Amino acid sequence: MATVNYTCPNCAAPLKFNPDKQMFSCEYCMSDFTEKYVQDFFAKKEQKENSAEKQEKKEQEKAKENAAKQAQSNDSAQAENKTEEEAVIYNCPSCGAQVVTTASTAATTCFYCQNPVVLGGRLSGEFKPDRVIPFKLSKQKAIDKFLEMCKRKWFLPKNFVSEKHFDKLTGVYFPYWYVDEQRSAQMVAKGEKVRSWTVGDDRYTETKVFELHRAGNLIVNNVFERALKGQDRDMLQCVHPYDLGEAHPFAMSYLSGFQAEKRDIEQNEVAQAVQTRINGYCQQLMKDTASGYSAVQIQNYNDKIDLENWNYTLLPVWVVTYKYRGKILPFAVNGQTGKTYGELPTSAGKLLAFAAIIAAALMALGLLGGLLFL
Known part of the structure; x- marks a missing residue:
């Protein structure tokens, strides 16, 4: 190799x-x-x-x-x-x-x-890859973001926030597909305007129905889909978005000192899912042009793709996993923005101790209240 x-x-x-x-x-x-x-x-x-x-x-x-x-x-x-x-x-x-x-x-x-x-x-x-967003957060800054997420979390296990745990924090470039499209679209919709008023004891409602026609060019940018099988989808999706304005043309030198994954999901495998999402965005954009109506219902919609651009992009993520009671908990920090994601574990011992303190306090208040009425 x-x-x-x-x-x-x-x-x-x-x-x-x-x-x-x-x-x-x-x-x-x-x-x-x-x-x-x-x-x-x-x-x-x-x-x-x-x-x-x-x-x-x-x-x-x-x-x-x-x-x-x-x-x-x-x-x-x-x-x-x-x-x-x-x-x-x-x-x-x-x-x-x-x-x-x-x-x-x-x-x-x-x-x-x-x-x-x-x-x-x-x-x-x-x-x-077509482009790469280089890491903007150092490992120490990623650790600081992780600590911020853990602040005021009273029920974390005692050894969760430890130096040994942070040593395992790893910077990884994950592969993603990004799609930009421009479409020509036409829409026919039914718009309703509803107004109500009261005269004396009577309540009146008027509903006007309009036929709406809309046409224009739609631009949808940065629709993304993962390009690697087996990754924790929630973990990586939840640290989005990324600022693609800071993306650089790909060079292998950016990978030095980090780990990186090669795509194993091809464009044709995600094309249908991407198109479904873009279709939804485009129809919503057309509906949004019909303002001032109580309700808008699309009756006929069609469009065609004028321009389409796919970009194979590597995104920076700091990742670490934590094993607690036989369960693997993944954590991620966006290597560009510092946005964090993770399911924090809960210490059963601390929960029981807290419940015991609350129960004791309630019992003391109850006894004190009973003495006051003697």
């Missing part, structure tokens, strides 16, 4: 993207480098690794074809090949250790030497 290891041009130590400075920093010689400098400096290296990845991929495909021909009549051998495809072995360019990753992992950290490694070929060719 071809890999890219971004090292400091001055001292050859690991180079990581620094969210606080929005530059690439070396923790050893304290050097900082601009985005342009790093991308230009490593451009030839990335091209070389991508070429090696393509050649390796061709050889693997050829080997798989030969293996498939030999194992057509052997179902157990086919099952074994499937298992091997789900796990991938690569060699760390820093220490040479072999590390196993899932097939969708595009950037990670070597378990042995802790150096950041980007698996260049995972995000090349058709899998290369």
Whole structure:
């Protein structure tokens, strides 16, 4: 597996993207480098690794074809090949250790030497993202946001907010599809205006019905859908939205020091769901143009897509999980805005202690009230 290891041009130590400075920093010689400098400096290296990845991929495909021909009549051998495809072995360019990753992992950290490694070929060719939103929050700032979420939560387990827990906070780029559309639309609707008045003891209601015609161009931007199977949908959806105005054209160097996932959901798999959502947005936009009516009911609506643009985008998220009473609780912090999400655990012991205090207080008040009436 071809890999890219971004090292400091001055001292050859690991180079990581620094969210606080929005530059690439070396923790050893304290050097900082601009985005342009790093991308230009490593451009030839990335091209070389991508070429090696393509050649390796061709050889693997050829080997798989030969293996498939030999194992057509052997179902157990086919099952074994499937298992091997789900796990991938690569060699760390820093220490040479072999590390196993899932097939969708595009950037990670070597378990042995802790150096950041980007698996260049995972995000090349058709899998290369169109853009990336770099991390804007450092790990410490993400921890601060997490602490804010935990403030005044009296019933958290005693060891929940701990330094050991925060050490597991990981910055991950998750893949998403974003869709922009422009449509020409026409709508025929029924609008009602209702007014009521009272004369003496009598109450009158007048309902006027109008036929409404609307036509125009509609623009819907940034409709998103996940591009990775198996992720916690609620966790990641709830840390949206992101400011796409801060998105950059994709460069693998942004992944250095973080983990990243490659998409395994294709555009055609989510196209229908995206179109259903956009249809709803467009009809609502047309209804909103009919103001001043008590009710508007669409009777006929049609549109056509004039322009459509899909963007494969990587979004920054700080994630950590917490195991409590056999249940895995995921937590996420938006790596750009700091918006947090998570289901905080509740300590049964603290709840019982609180209930006992309340019961004792109520009993004391009851006894005091009884003494006052003696």
